[in-house]
Amino acid sequence: MRLIKRLVIHCSASPNGRAVSIADIDRWHRERGFKRQAAARKAFRPELGSIGYHYVIELDGTLRAGRLADEVGAHAAGHNADSIGVCIVGTDAFTAGQWKTLAKVVAEMQGRFGPLAVLGHRDLSPDKDGDGKVEQHEWLKTCPGFDVAAWLAAGMKPDSKHVLPNHKAAL
Template sequence: MNIIETNLKFKNSMTNRSTTKRIILHHAEASKCTAEDIHRWHLNNGWAGAGYHFLVRKDGSVYRLRPENKVGAHAQGANSNSIGICFEGAYMTETMPQAQIDAGKELVAYLKEKYDISKVQAHRDVCSTSCPGKNFPFEEIAGTKASNIPVNTTPKPAPAQTPKLSGNDWVRRLQKECNAQGFSRQVVDSIPGKNTLAGCPTCRRGARGNITRLIQERLNGLGYNCGKVDSIFGSRTENAVKTLQKVHGLTIDGIVGQKTWRILLGM
């Protein structure tokens, strides 16, 4: 397996991944991009740098992005035990060239053998997204058996614990509450966009109310345990926020500002 080393410079230290149980496949949603492009985009998001571990380009070349042993930033709630692979291209509309398919198959097979794993998922399997696109040849790259074999240890932290914690409904309730409290006048459409992000207030220890409650629901739903959902931004909520910030390479201050809201919103 020929992997091209990029030696990208990451802004912050990153957490080592303690276990590897699955591979998650993405597309770049860009017809043409380099490893450096992805790294720059993710730095601009306020992240430590490229969130994927590998990039497979259309010509079949494979590049290392985030160090393979580090927790990624590519699938919210599912980063702690996964490796993220990004494929150059926009596969809602494009067709993947054979060289890229072959390289993707080889990389996935190599990682499955290296980590003794069998589970391969599309980004859309773990998050509310269309990634990696309807034209992405998932079965060919992942293998028809691999995509449906369950992990035999701790389940992924991404799924909501109750129906009300599902991504779209949570976003809808957040939008509605931000409007009700006068922080925004946005359309309540369950879609986390720039207007939703702009309408989210900064929250910190000592805050109380429905927005704090929504933050607690989201933290618990993503596996960052803040204890009882009581609408009070106390020490356990602050510590859960700090853990999320550490995992995603943000400033660890326990304050839910725009960069932390972006992670909670899955943007």
């Protein structure tokens, strides 16, 4: 088993509230030239030939596995070897079900592989001014659309601005 040190959270950067399946993301990744290794594909989810993430959380909160944890992902340049990639469908507002599943999967991965550093894709941007923090002006992208550290500090309770309007009551 490879050594896993981080869990990186991503978003699909598709419109908030629009259903996108793991098969859709697999197709997008194929179009970008991603390709799983033949042996890994044969062993797990052979229908997904390209998916770069280990998990995708679909709009209704369903957790879909893309790659086995032991398979290196393709989701965070320079950080794939020792990380797990989880993608939540949307851009910066998600359903109650998605938030619950995200909390569950983070706890589960901590239990299996922890302690893991849990962070957003944008937090892996280079710290250009060298002050020890990756700040907004340094983000290469905005993915996953919310502040992962703040979410963790709040006991995995999302800020309501990141919850889809008709889902606020359900959290």
